[in-house]
Amino acid sequence: MVKIGLTGGIGTGKTFLSKHFVDMGIPVYYADEEAKKLYREPAFLAEMRQAFQDEKLWLPDGSLNMQQLSLSFADEDFLQRLSRFVHPYVMRDFERWAVEQNAAAVMMESAILYEYGLDKHFDKVIVADAPEFLRIRRIQARNPHLTETDIRQRMSRQMPQEEKCSRADLVVCTGETYAEGLSLL
DSSP states (O other): OEEEEEEOOTTSOHHHHHHHHHHTTOOEEEHHHHHHHHTTOHHHHHHHHHHTTTSSOBOTTSOBOHHHHHHHTTOHHHHHHHHHHHHHHHHHHHHHHHHHOOSSEEEEEOTTTTTTTGGGGOSEEEEEEOOHHHHHHHHHHHOTTOOHHHHHHHHHHSOOHHHHHHHOSEEEEOSSOHHHHHHTO
């Protein structure tokens, strides 16, 4: 079985592109969606409580305060610690899921494949790419409350798109091409 990683910065069209792979018969594991499910798993939460007992993430009844967790994402150090904790769980779940698929190839969609060294788990890595102005427009369309400054700040937390593209086995430009995009400026 061939394992493919699909990555790209925010707004590059990863999910749009992944749907085409599904149409071609390649099952796709959506890492962000699956990671969110972990926060409802008692065994995961018990281990997380041990690893993050010093954080203000826990309600008096011992359950995870999801609102506080979301606010904590703004703290880069916390986000790094949390990511190092969560990603091994996600990769184990992906491996379990991949074995269950009846396909010659499977794919994981994850925006932060390179940032956390997850690319080493894949035979090939595809990077979705789009011009920055188009990425910003896409993000604003689905998150109208975000300003361009907010979006650029989120983009700055990810590996530069150019570096992702240089490391990829294949780069797919989604939506408009660079030439078409430049003509709109």
